[in-house]
Amino acid sequence: MDIRRSGSVPSQRPPSQYFTGSVWQDPVFEAQAPARVWSVIVRFDPGARTNWHTHPLGQTLHILAGCGLIQKDGEPIQPLHAGDSIWIAPGEKHWHGAAPNTxxxxxxxxxxxxxxxxxxxxxxxxxxxxxxxxxGAP
Incomplete structure (x- = not known):
C-alpha cells in the first residue's frame, strides 16, 4: 500500500514540446509493475492544449472544471464541460485542451x-x- 498525502507531490510543468500554452500537472497515482495504470490531473489555461497524440492502450478523461475542446483526427471538434467523461480508443489520433477564453x-x-x-x-x-x-465555444 502506498498513501500519498495531499500536497506531498509537487505540481509540475509537462514537457513543453508536447503542449501549447500554460499547462500544469498534478500526479494522482502511478501503479507499480506489474500494474501499468497511472493518472494525472491536468490544468490548462485558456487556449492551452496538447499536441496531436495517440495512446497504445487508450485514455479516459474526466472533466473536473471549466470548458474544453477535443478533436479526433478527421472529425469535427467537440466541446467539453465539467462532468463530461471521454474514452479515447487505442491508437486514436486526437488532441484536447482548454477553450479559447476558459x-x-x-x-x-x-x-x-x-x-x-x-x-x-x-x-x-x-x-x-x-x-x-x-x-459559440466558451
Whole structure:
C-alpha cells in the first residue's frame, strides 16, 4: 500500500514540446509493475492544449472544471464541460485542451504498454486551433 498525502507531490510543468500554452500537472497515482495504470490531473489555461497524440492502450478523461475542446483526427471538434467523461480508443489520433477564453481541468487515466502511455505527434497550430473552434465555444 502506498498513501500519498495531499500536497506531498509537487505540481509540475509537462514537457513543453508536447503542449501549447500554460499547462500544469498534478500526479494522482502511478501503479507499480506489474500494474501499468497511472493518472494525472491536468490544468490548462485558456487556449492551452496538447499536441496531436495517440495512446497504445487508450485514455479516459474526466472533466473536473471549466470548458474544453477535443478533436479526433478527421472529425469535427467537440466541446467539453465539467462532468463530461471521454474514452479515447487505442491508437486514436486526437488532441484536447482548454477553450479559447476558459480554462479546463481534467483527470487523465492511461495504461502504459512497454513503458509508454502516449505517442506524441505534431502541435495543433494557433491557426488550426482558431479554425477548428466551434461557434459559440466558451
Amino acid at each position: 480554462g479546463m481541468t481534467h483527470i487523465a487515466i492511461h495504461e502504459a504498454l512497454d513503458g509508454s502511455s502516449a505517442n506524441w505527434l505534431e502541435p495543433v497550430s494557433d491557426e488550426q486551433y482558431a479554425a477548428l473552434t466551434p461557434q
